[in-house]
Amino acid sequence: KQEVTQIPAALSVPEGENLVLNCSFTDSAIYNLQWFRQDPGKGLTSLLLIQSSQREQTSGRLNASLDKSSGRSTLYIAASQPGDSATYLCAVTSGNTPLVFGKGTRLSVIA
Amino acid sequence: NAGVTQTPKFQVLKTGQSMTLQCAQDMNHNSMYWYRQDPGMGLRLIYYSASEGTTDKGEVPNGYNVSRLNKREFSLRLESAAPSQTSVYFCATRTDRGLGYTFGSGTRLTVV
Numbered sequence: 001k002q003e004v005t006q007i008p009a010a011l012s013v014p015e016g017e018n019l020v021l022n023c024s025f026t027d028s029a030i031y032n033l034q035w036f037r038q039d040p041g042k043g044l045t046s047l048l049l050i051q052s053s054q055r056e057q058t059s060g061r062l063n064a065s066l067d068k069s070s071g072r073s074t075l076y077i078a079a080s081q082p083g084d085s086a087t088y089l090c091a092v093t094s095g096n097t098p099l100v101f102g103k104g105t106r107l108s109v110i111a
Numbered sequence: 112n113a114g115v116t117q118t119p120k121f122q123v124l125k126t127g128q129s130m131t132l133q134c135a136q137d138m139n140h141n142s143m144y145w146y147r148q149d150p151g152m153g154l155r156l157i158y159y160s161a162s163e164g165t166t167d168k169g170e171v172p173n174g175y176n177v178s179r180l181n182k183r184e185f186s187l188r189l190e191s192a193a194p195s196q197t198s199v200y201f202c203a204t205r206t207d208r209g210l211g212y213t214f215g216s217g218t219r220l221t222v223v
Contacts (some may be wrong), residue, residue, distance in 0.1 A: 005176060030209070031145075032210070033210060034211055036214075041219075042216065042217075043201065043214050043215060043216040043217050044201065044214040046211055046212070046213065049211045051210070076154075078139075089153075089154070091154075091212075096161065098144055098156050098159050098169065099144070099156075099203075099205075099212055101146075101153050101154040102153065103151070103152070103153040104153065
């Protein structure tokens, strides 16, 4: 059974810092990995999707990397802003199996 | 382009009451999913439907039933609500090439 772990559970940083969120998964035979953002009381917004054949994806100040062999992904946020404050969720899917989620990292960026 | 639409957004039920959560998508995707989100537990899969006419159990199906009414709609029914079903429920679809999921805005359900 696939299990996804996100570390740390919560993170507080001053504005302007670069930061890394970590995600690990137990079964390396994944099809793709998706990072989501969730604001309090809101739904999930997809940030980045990395297919199993890819090593990384970038969108603006966000960069996600994937190392299938070690079962790890990182989400790098450059020059953090208070508007980046949210919960970040990592999820993986293997073939046709549904998405399996980590419990998320709650990020606070302090102005 | 609405994407995935869930109704209602909020609901309060008494223990033992029944209700149906509605989900509709306009992206013409075959696969649809119901998840619940609880503090400290993350998102857990309740049921999913790989295509019209098929449904499968997820991690936490007890107390729920689903109907894939057509390609657009996938409903989740609570026959006899219990306080343990207090949660936020999310519906999602997946592109047919498996390239990512899209989520609705959620239904916040409280059972008293």
